[in-house]
Amino acid sequence: MKLILSDCPLSIQLPDQGDVKWIDLSRLNIANCVGCFGCWTKTPGRCVIRDDAVKVYPLIARSDTLLYISRIKYGGYDTVMKTMLERAIPVQQAFIRILAGETHHVQRSVVPKDATILAYGDTGEEERAIFRKLVARNAHNMNFKTYRIFFCREEEVNDFTGKELKAWNVC
Amino acid sequence: MERVLILNGSPRAPRSNSKRYGEIFAACYGENAEICPVTRGNHQELRDKLDGVSHLLFVFPLYADAIPVPLLDFLKFLEDHPPQKRPAVSVLINCGFLEPQQNEIALEMMRLFCRQNRYPFASSLSIGSGEAILNSPFRFLAARKIKRFARSIARGTPQTLSVTMPLTKKWFVAASTSYWVKYGARWGTTQAQMQTMEIQ
Ligand SMILES: Cc1cc2nc3c(=O)[nH]c(=O)nc-3n(C[C@H](O)[C@H](O)[C@H](O)COP(=O)(O)O)c2cc1C
Numbered sequence: 001m002k003l004i005l006s007d008c009p010l011s012i013q014l015p016d017q018g019d020v021k022w023i024d025l026s027r028l029n030i031a032n033c034v035g036c037f038g039c040w041t042k043t044p045g046r047c048v049i050r051d052d053a054v055k056v057y058p059l060i061a062r063s064d065t066l067l068y069i070s071r072i073k074y075g076g077y078d079t080v081m082k083t084m085l086e087r088a089i090p091v092q093q094a095f096i097r098i099l100a101g102e103t104h105h106v107q108r109s110v111v112p113k114d115a116t117i118l119a120y121g122d123t124g125e126e127e128r129a130i131f132r133k134l135v136a137r138n139a140h141n142m143n144f145k146t147y148r149i150f151f152c153r154e155e156e157v158n159d160f161t162g163k164e165l166k167a168w169n170v171c
Numbered sequence: 172m173e174r175v176l177i178l179n180g181s182p183r184a185p186r187s188n189s190k191r192y193g194e195i196f197a198a199c200y201g202e203n204a205e206i207c208p209v210t211r212g213n214h215q216e217l218r219d220k221l222d223g224v225s226h227l228l229f230v231f232p233l234y235a236d237a238i239p240v241p242l243l244d245f246l247k248f249l250e251d252h253p254p255q256k257r258p259a260v261s262v263l264i265n266c267g268f269l270e271p272q273q274n275e276i277a278l279e280m281m282r283l284f285c286r287q288n289r290y291p292f293a294s295s296l297s298i299g300s301g302e303a304i305l306n307s308p309f310r311f312l313a314a315r316k317i318k319r320f321a322r323s324i325a326r327g328t329p330q331t332l333s334v335t336m337p338l339t340k341k342w343f344v345a346a347s348t349s350y351w352v353k354y355g356a357r358w359g360t361t362q363a364q365m366q367t368m369e370i371q
Contacts, residue, residue: 032240035183035232041351042358046371054371061370074280074287076237079244085235091370094351096268098340103268103347109368130279137236137276 002168003063004161005056007070007080011158012165020170021059025080028052032083039090045108046090053087061091061110066144067164069157072119075130085138092141104140115139115147116164120154173225175324176258177206178217180231180242184208188301189230192263195314196228199321204228209241214248221254226261226293226324229281232301233266237277246284253288260285261294261324263317265301269343271333273299292329296320299335300343303350309336 004022014022030053038048047054060066070081077085092105119131128151135149152160177197181187185208197204205224207217221227231242238246262281264274274297285292296316298304304313316334323330338346355365 032182033234035181035187035234035239037354041355041360041365044355044360044365044367045369058370073243074238074246074284075276076243076280079240079247082235082237082243083240086240089235093366094354095366096344096347098344101340102270102273103340103343106366108370110370126283130276130283133279134236134276137273141236 001059001063002065002067002170003059004067004165005060005069005081005084006161007078008157010069010161012161014165014170020168021063023056023059025056025084028056030056030083030087033086033089037094040092040094044093047087049087053084056084057088057091060088061108064111064113065168066113066115067118067161068115069118069120069161071121071154072123072127072131072151073121075127076134078121085142088142099140102140107143110143112143112145115142115144117147117149118152118157118160118164119149120152120157122153123151173203173325173327174223175200175204175226175228176217176220176224177204177228177230178245179206179208180229180239180245181208182234182239182241184210187232188265188305189232189263191305192265192298192301192313192317193228193230195317196230196263196321199318200325209245211241211244214245215252217245218249218252218254221258222256224258227258227290228261228263228324230263231265233264233274233277236273238280250284250288257288257290259291259293261292261320261329263296263298263320265298267300267302269299269335269338269340271297271299271335293327294320294323294329295331297333299333300338303347304334304336307336307346312337
């Protein structure tokens with residue numbers, strides 16, 4: 001399946017097509033991860049906080065194509081998207097393996113992904129450079145097979161998203 | 172000696188490794204250090220404390236290769252409500268994986284915050300295997316580095332430091348497996364249950 005996660009409302013029309021899902025995280029109620037490791041040790045694969053995040057991380061795990069749309073802050077994802085990414089750790093096991101010469105967690109049933117990240121806001125080159133490194137590092141922990149990063153201003157988000165969805169043959 | 176405010180940015184501050192790292196730091200630094208957790212409700216109170224200190228030390232864990240959300244929110248608050256006088260900033264970060272370099276991006280984010288908001292950046296200490304090192308025979312290595320880190324702040328001679336367990340990656344994988352198996356056993360969860368591929 002294909003998944004779009006945005007941290008803001010979008011004015012896009014998605015056809016009523018089964019394998020594409022768009023979630024506007026700004027409309028959901030998602031608390032921040034409290035680092036209890038319950039999802040690794042107490043109820044493995046299941047977050048103990050039963051808010052809207054629990055509807056989202058199984059979809060992240062199942063999707064083979066991702067579009068993340070997020071404001072960027074200090075070279076990283078801003079609060080809304082970052083909160084969701086932190087709450088997605090039930091998709092990993094506590095156990096560690098060696099991947100690309102570094103230690104990383106073993107994944108549960110997480111489909112390898114082609115990810116596109118649209119990072120928006122008034123960013124300078126310095127901030128973009130940090131963000132590129134972040135996504136490269138995230139790729140190991142989030143099972144990205146490939147990834148592409150685009151930067152744009154806030155007012156360009158809908159245009160960029162529309163173009164990307166055309167490339168997916170979605171609209 | 173400069174007054175240091177130590178802010179614990181762990182989302183589980185009262186029970187965190189960051190708390191223990193902060194306490195070791197404070198014990199090395201002496202009575203001019205005060206430790207506070209960052210909570211959703213105390214941003215203004217912490218910002219007011221900044222006016223009375225010349226050094227601010229952030230102690231926090233790596234979350235999804237970056238800064239944990241509660242601390243990110245506090246940084247944004249500081250951006251909107253800057254203190255009268257900006258203290259120098261140092262960072263003590265710890266991550267679960269073996270390699271302290273995995274903290275590098277979060278450190279760059281902290282440096283960027285400091286540049287954008289005109290806080291002088293001083294020292295950093297990056298700890299790998301931070302979930303386990305304090306309960307391992309290598310605790311002394313972490314404690315020794317924290318002492319050096321505290322000295323660099325007390326003397327005003329910035330340093331970039333790191334420490335981890337001196338294990339091969341394979342040994343670390345084996346040691347971390349037994350660490351997590353014991354952790355699960357506390358809840359009556361077996362290794363096989365922890366290895367479930369199911370996501371709910
Ligand atoms: C949501 C979440 C995300 C994490 N992400 C990472 C990571 O990207 N890399 C890493 O090495 N450790 C990661 N960790 C592990 C923590 O950094 C590690 O357990 C640390 O010791 C926690 O410190 P604290 O007790 O001070 O909060 C993560 C933990 C949680 C709960």
